[in-house]
Amino acid sequence: MKNQSHPIVIVKKRKHKGHGGHHGGSWKIAYADFMTAMMAFFLVMWLISISSPKELIQIAEYFRTPLATAVSGGPRISNSDSPIPGGGDDYTQKQGEVKREPNVDELKRRMEQSRLKKLRGDLDQLIEADPKLRALRPHLKIDLVQEGLRIQIIDSQNRPMFKTGSADVEPYMRDILRAIAPVLNGIPNRISLSGHTDDFPYAGGEKGYSNWELSADRANASRRELVIGGLDDGKVLRVVGMAATMRVTDRGPDDAINRRISLLVLNKQAEQAILHENAESQNESLDDLKQPGPAPSAAVPTSPPANPR
Template identity: 50%
Template sequence: MADEGMRPIVVKRIKKVAAGHHGGAWKIAYADFVTAMMAFFLLMWLLGSTAKGDLNGIAEYFATPLKVAMAGGSGSGDSSSVIKGGGTDLTRRNGQVKKGDIDPSSKTYNLEAAKAQVAKAEADRLQSLKSKIESVIEVNPLLKKYKNQMLLDITSEGLRIQIVDEQNRPMFALARAEVQPYTREILNVIGMVLNEVPNKIGLSGHTDSTPYVSDAGYSNWELSADRANASRRELVRGGLSDDKVLRVVGLAAAAHLDRADPFNPVNRRISIIVMNKRTEEAVQRDNASIEVPAQQPQAAAEAALAAAGAPVKN
């Protein structure tokens, strides 16, 4: 019994050893799974929104990619293909550039740059024409004598040539559309020069603000229009092709050259506009006719009567 009382007490301590850290490998696996699912759904969306012809091209490309790449064609780096790339520079947006003939449907054009280039070429041509007319005036003794009555400048409509009156040297007979001899010679020379350019021509007649009304109602409007048309005839007589004239108008005293003095003789003038392409297109668009279908003349007539407020017979 005495031995039992002296028995030592043993205390057992259990030391728990934690498992080693796995390093978060499951996160990488999960990220790969999510990426794969996103790619899968993206592929399904692309396949669902792609035309059947494009699908066949993609299938052919993946079936024999090397053959398509070497032989060329619509599946090899073409700018219109679903699969981009190819060529010497992989960063190019349009992809591969073929050495042979390029399908016109695959070409791209910068419309704004083309328009700017055409406008610049036209402006250079009009400036050259202006310089040529000025040279003709200098070398021609007759025109040089009337140099002060011819004004040349470039406007938004094109090259403007103005032949103006002077106090003691009018272009036309008083209150008439009869061209004076020196004006006829000026217009004949200008007509010959203007026929060398492809641009269309517009003419406008102007008067000063001096009132002019005859018993028959003939006013500055009719007078300016008749003078413009008389100038057109002299240009044609000088060599200008008649089909180059696109517009002949009379503006009376509506657009003075000297706005400070509406009675200044320089306001009586003829303006010749060598039109640029934009002005020519605008005039032709304004003069475009409205076509009425030939199979419906009765309906067109009734519509015209209704618009005029006349009764329409049923």
């Protein structure tokens, strides 16, 4: 009996997982996250609905490149050098940190530059679409300059734009001018026309009909063709003759390329400069007229004429 073995009983306790009810709480965390996100979403929607267009632009500008100013030192929204906005009750206009309004003149200049670039593209498309104009492409030079968009119609030995020594327009020159006239009406900018010649002199020299008169006559003849082609009457601001004073720099003075018509689509700054120049010259002339002359001498009484008529 003493040596009789007894079986050893091992009891294993297992943890029972809860099924539903209040025993599990992980779903509450997920639900709380969802509700927080929804609350943030509706808060953002409410702020957008009550914000003015100016405030929306400021918010969009910040989220577009939030660290651009801090990293690259680019232009800031405000005049402040501080990376932290200043204090104030109005969060759109902090004390000591007011949004810098865009320069109106700069915006107008950019819009005008964009308009001139579009005009250049329209002229290029017009030339490529018309077989006649496409054949004359070597005679056309279109480029952006400081005063605006310059369109130069250049002469050549094989195909002159005018009859020799005359302001009579050749047919292909007429085709160019009449074709571009409607395109020039598409923008509000005014136009300056200038005629240029080579330095080959007339037999009579400068005392008679010279390159000055010829260049001016050719510029005015070009103006007439533009008007016939549909250009508005008030578009042309100035027509001038430059003779041979502004020749192409890399060519000789008697080269055919110097015989050309320059059509300049003026930007607002160049137009105002021309108008200001004319206004100053007119004021000076009026001032000269207003200057008092010498006082008349005192009249000496004389006997009346015998037979007045």
